[in-house]
Amino acid sequence: MDKKQIQMEKKILIIDAALEEFNEKGLKFTMDDIAKRIGISKKTIYKVFTDKETLFNEAVDRCYSLIKECEHEILTDDSLDDLEKLKRVLIVLPDRFKTIDWRRISSLMNVYPEIFNRIINRIDSDWEPTLNLIEKLIEDGRIRNISIPIFRLMTEASIKAFISNPLLIASNISYEQALDDMVDILISGIENKE
DSSP states (O other): OOHHHHHHHHHHHHHHHHHHHHHHHGGGOOHHHHHHHHTOOHHHHHHHOSSHHHHHHHHHHHHHHHHHHHHHHHHTOTTSOHHHHHHHHHTOOOGGGTTSOGGGGGGHHHHOHHHHHHHHHHHTSOOHHHHHHHHHHHHTTSBOOOOHHHHHHHHHHHHHHHHHOTHHHHTTOOHHHHHHHHHHHHHHHHBOOO
């Protein structure tokens, strides 16, 4: 294993530990907490990430990259029909991130607004594969001839509300359950039942 690969593995280990700490403690976790969790020195963490904000930015990029990898796997899975692909793509969440309480993301809004905006920008980007799938489903008569931009905006707005509004926490609804319910509502509204 070369030095670059070792450095990348260390970075991933730190990011994953930071996400676990965030899930347990919210923004109150420290670099010491991460160091204890993975058994390395705080100094080693600071060699990889200069500060908590840099770590959060890298975590956002890592999460998004893994989501896009999972999305690609779904879209290229020939064992799934196109409507099932759409359902799965809209709620795609890599297994390693399913334990994270995504409803806590709202805490970033006030302390790290740039990072929160980065997350929002990621939600708004790279929709082309999903939009192409929706177009195909319309052409095949599987879903009604809907306004694709409106469907996209509704989906984006729902996901943004799930991570920025405390209503899910107050209602004791998990992020995953909210995504499942969103997809059920959206798909049942567009599916061609003829």
